[in-house]
Amino acid sequence: MIEHLATIERDAQGTSRVHCLDARVKIIITFAAIISMVAMPYSTAVYPLALCWFALFVVWWSLTDLSPRVFFWRYLMTLPFGLFIIIFQIFFENPYYDVFTPIVTFPFGISIYAQSVEFASILALKFTACIIWVILLSSTTPMEDLLQGARRLGFPSVMALSLGMMIRYLFVFAEMYADINDALAVRHFSAFSRALPYRYRIKILAYTIGTMFLRSYEQGERTYTAMLCRGYGKDTYEHLEKKALTGGEYILIISMIVLFCATFTGVVLFWA
Structure with a gap:
């Protein structure tokens, strides 16, 4: 989805x-x-x-x-x-x-x-x-x-900024999820495959979730720094044309x- x-x-x-x-x-x-x-x-x-x-x-x-x-x-x-x-x-x-x-x-x-x-x-x-x-x-x-x-x-400027950040990171998260999902599919891994041991599937899914959190954190820092360098800050939605x-x-x-x-x-x- x-x-x-x-x-x-x-x-x-x-x-x-x-x-x-x-x-x-x-x-x-x-x-x-x-x-x-x-x-x-x-x-x-x-x-x-x-x-x-x-x-x-x-x-x-x-x-x-x-x-x-x-x-x-x-x-x-x-x-x-x-x-x-x-x-x-x-x-x-x-x-x-x-x-x-x-x-x-x-x-x-x-x-x-x-x-x-x-x-x-x-x-x-x-x-x-x-x-x-x-x-x-x-x-x-x-x-x-x-x-x-x-x-x-x-609409309050602070809330508009918060929603804007959430939406930006939501799409970043979706791209990360798609990349990791493709990588698992290439390796013939499926969380619903009965051919693989149950504990192994749980272990791989746990590693996947942890990887997504780490990558999201690192990407979030890089994205936020880049946005600040381009003038995107708390006053972004204060002075619209x-x-x-x-x-x-x-x-x-x-x-x-x-x-x-x-x-x-x-x-x-x-x-x-």
Whole structure:
């Protein structure tokens, strides 16, 4: 999974109409979509709202010139972060329902409730409807542009610097991992190969992890020194060049916010 980090930055360098938008526009639209979805109460009204969000996302993604396969792969990469919590919801009673109807009963008093399954589906839709906009933002905005756009919107300079350093080292770490993984593959080593003794595989993996930590530390020192020599320091994001949004970008931001608010209000009133 970590080998595909570089492809995210590569795809973000595109030239589509969405790629060419100012990072601030995409950040505001992403936050507006997430906030409006999070604000929706946990009820079946989430279903039509999520459907509207998906339809709107499809329109935006079609303008990026990126294939649907790219989106599905990145969505699958995010699933482990929310899938575990969502699945476990079906086994618990939650405060959003008064009555619980068991569907399946297991030993030790464990049951799957119909209401909990409904709640898990609502939670899954909320998670998906939020994460797809984050995927759109990350797939069409280079990391440096994203940090500069956030800083122009008032994001603290220290936090922008910290995130910038983390992102830089994340890609360095990914390259190191790829090199070491290739070296092990050339030597016909596989951590899942039953042909090799279990203790030997654990030993090699321990050496590999230690090597990656040492190389990351050494590379981090060299990279940080080189960045300081080039003027990259704590004041890097303090004095960015002023960049005004165009009239069309303002209209796009206002139109999307109005659309989100109108859709949210319409769904709430209709479902009420």
